[in-house]
Amino acid sequence: MRVLLTAFAQDxxxxxxxxxxxxxxxxGHEVRVAGQPAAVESITxxxxxxxxxxxxxxxxxxxxxxxxxxxxHHMDRDYLENRPERLSLDYLRASNAMLTATFxxxxxxxxxxxxxxxxxxFWQPDLVLWEPFTFAGAVAAxxxxxxxxxxxxxxxxxxxxxxxxxxxxxxxxxxxxxxPLEEWLAYTLDRHGAxxxxxVVTGQWSVDQMPPGVRMELGLPTVPTxxxxxxxxxxxxxxxxxxxxxERRRVCLxxxxxxxxxxxxxxxxxxxVFASLADLDVEVVATLGEKELAxxxxxxxxxxxxxxxALLGLLPTCxxxxxHGGAGTWATAAAYGVPQVALGWMWDxxxxxxxxxxxxxxxxxxxxxxxxxxxxxxxxxxxxxPAFTEGARRLRLAMLSAPSPNEVVPTLEKLTARHRSPVxxx
Numbered sequence: 001m002r003v004l005l006t007a008f009a010q011d012x013x014x015x016x017x018x019x020x021x022x023x024x025x026x027x028g029h030e031v032r033v034a035g036q037p038a039a040v041e042s043i044t045x046x047x048x049x050x051x052x053x054x055x056x057x058x059x060x061x062x063x064x065x066x067x068x069x070x071x072x073h074h075m076d077r078d079y080l081e082n083r084p085e086r087l088s089l090d091y092l093r094a095s096n097a098m099l100t101a102t103f104x105x106x107x108x109x110x111x112x113x114x115x116x117x118x119x120x121x122f123w124q125p126d127l128v129l130w131e132p133f134t135f136a137g138a139v140a141a142x143x144x145x146x147x148x149x150x151x152x153x154x155x156x157x158x159x160x161x162x163x164x165x166x167x168x169x170x171x172x173x174x175x176x177x178x179x180p181l182e183e184w185l186a187y188t189l190d191r192h193g194a195x196x197x198x199x200v201v202t203g204q205w206s207v208d209q210m211p212p213g214v215r216m217e218l219g220l221p222t223v224p225t226x227x228x229x230x231x232x233x234x235x236x237x238x239x240x241x242x243x244x245x246x247e248r249r250r251v252c253l254x255x256x257x258x259x260x261x262x263x264x265x266x267x268x269x270x271x272x273v274f275a276s277l278a279d280l281d282v283e284v285v286a287t288l289g290e291k292e293l294a295x296x297x298x299x300x301x302x303x304x305x306x307x308x309x310a311l312l313g314l315l316p317t318c319x320x321x322x323x324h325g326g327a328g329t330w331a332t333a334a335a336y337g338v339p340q341v342a343l344g345w346m347w348d349x350x351x352x353x354x355x356x357x358x359x360x361x362x363x364x365x366x367x368x369x370x371x372x373x374x375x376x377x378x379x380x381x382x383x384x385x386p387a388f389t390e391g392a393r394r395l396r397l398a399m400l401s402a403p404s405p406n407e408v409v410p411t412l413e414k415l416t417a418r419h420r421s422p423v424x425x426x
Contacts, residue, residue: 001416002030004120004140005151007131008107009038009056011232015328016153017131018046019228020207023405024412032123034116045233051119053136054112062106074098080350082157082216084164092165093178099158100180108136110188117192120144127416129207132158135185138203142194145421149412150203153227154327155355156216157348159202163218204419207408211334211398214355223411226402229312229332236310242317246283249319249383252338253277253286253303254311254329268324268343268367270295274303276375277322282383285314312336319389320382322375324367325349334361337396339388341378343367360391 003024007014014035025031025048033043034051043050074095078086087095113136120128120140128148130137141148162181169177186196205221215224255268270292277284278300286305288296299305311329315321315336323329325344330352333340340362342353353364363378382388 001126001413002032002123003127003129004032004034004051004123004125004137004146005129006034006053006116006134006137006140007039008112008134008136009036010059010107011039011042012326012328013131013133013153014039014042015230015232016209017129017151018048018230020129020151020225020405020408021046021048023409027406027409029409032125034119036112042233046230053115053119054109057107057109057112059103059106062102075346077350079161080346081354082155082160082348082351084161087164089165089168092161092168096162096165097178097180100184104133104135104181105184107133112136113139113188114192116140117143120146126420127412130203132156132203132206135200138200139185139188139192139194142189142200143192147416147419148199148204149223149415150206152206152208152210153331155210155214155348155351156206156208156218156220157351159220160216160218162201205415207412209331209402211395211402213359213395213398214334214352223408223415224402225408226404227331227335227399228405229328229335231310231312231328231332236313238313239306239309241304242309242313246317248281248283248302250283250285250317251277251280251379251383252311252314252318252321253284253323254321255288255292255324268370271297272370272372273322273375274298274300275372276379278302280376280380282319285309285318287311287314320362320379322379325353327352330356331399334392334395335399337389337392339382339392341365341375341382343370356395359395360387361395362388362392 005017005021007017021031021033032051033048034053036054036056037052038056040050040052116136117140121144125146128137128141128146129151132150132152138148185200189196202220207223207225208215209225209227284303286303288305289307311332315333315338318338320339321333322341325342340356342356342364344350344353345367356362357364363382365378
């Protein structure tokens with residue numbers, strides 16, 4: 001079958017689709033990965049065939065203007081902790097409106113959607129798999145009769161919040177059911193001769209890479225699959241210093257890709273983090289880019305700073321990781337059974353950090369509460385208490401219990417045959 005995968009141009013989100021794309025390709029299926037021009041190099045360096053569509057999104061221009069308001073709105077603890085039922089209806093409506101206008105419609109700009117639909121009409125995919133913010137994939141599938149599914153590399157907080165809004169408004173008169181996300185998608189689909197239905201938001205099913213205990217059970221059709229670490233198109237090289245066991249316990253410090261590649265604000269003071277690690281009997285490996293390193297007044301003697309090293313090479317040698325809460329870092333640490341001190345301050349980063357603490361695989365520290373003493377205390381606890389190592393091992397085993405991407409391909413084939421329109425079948 002022909003499979004079209006799509007993600008907007010940001011490596012942290014594109015990376016989550018790569019392992020399944022490989023699995024589909026090695027199973028003999030034709031695979032294309034569509035994204036804005038800025039994503040093309042990352043796609044091709046992953047060994048996949050790229051389809052550039054539309055103009056690059058302009059989130060870097062949007063964030064300095066409207067970003068602070070959007071971020072502040074989504075720092076409500078109930079939102080961050082994924083308790084939308086505790087939020088007011090007005091809050092849920094405002095969140096939906098803000099995300100649609102300042103995020104969803106920006107990363108899925110009209111030119112990207114239109115060219116993706118045009119390509120889908122030309123290539124006629126049987127299945128479209130889309131990163132869960134890249135609604136352009138659902139639009140292209142609806143316009144061509146292809147089956148379509150979301151590919152989740154992080155907990156499904158955003159769909160849960162939207163579903164909560166729909167439930168809360170269900171008993172209201174139609175004219176009072178304010179839903180800008182559905183209105184935008186309905187307008188966009190209409191431009192391409194297709195009609196809106198609920199699966200444009202949730203997919204006909206979801207391929208979920210989160211393990212039991214972290215996966216959000218929303219009552220939606222779901223195909224669980226194993227998270228396979230892929231840390232992006234950067235040089236995946238094992239340097240000389242990683243070919244020997246560390247002489248002391250090794251701690252990884254990383255703040256992720258997003259703050260390097262975008263104007264997204266960094267809520268973590270690197271100097272405070274370094275100060276908390278400086279007097280510990282550990283070897284720290286800090287992955288910091290030029291922008292992050294420019295904020296540092298002094299690098300501690302026990303710290304090695306590297307611009308880039310693939311986490312799948314580094315983390316298996318580590319006794320702990322301190323990180324920003326990002327999806328890829330969290331999941332890679334979980335996949336290798338490394339205890340975590342997960343920071344984070346908004347969106348699903350809080351949910352992931354809380355779950356790793358509840359599962360005994362690490363500790364959560366909200367970025368706003370970070371002080372030198374508190375972070376040092378949490379890291380020492382994670383390093384010295386073997387219960388965290390055991391909790392991280394259990395989380396790793398939970399991830400390994402899910403079928404690999406290769407093993408779910410036959411399920412995707414059956415679901416595609418069931419859901420695609422006869423027009424799309426060849």
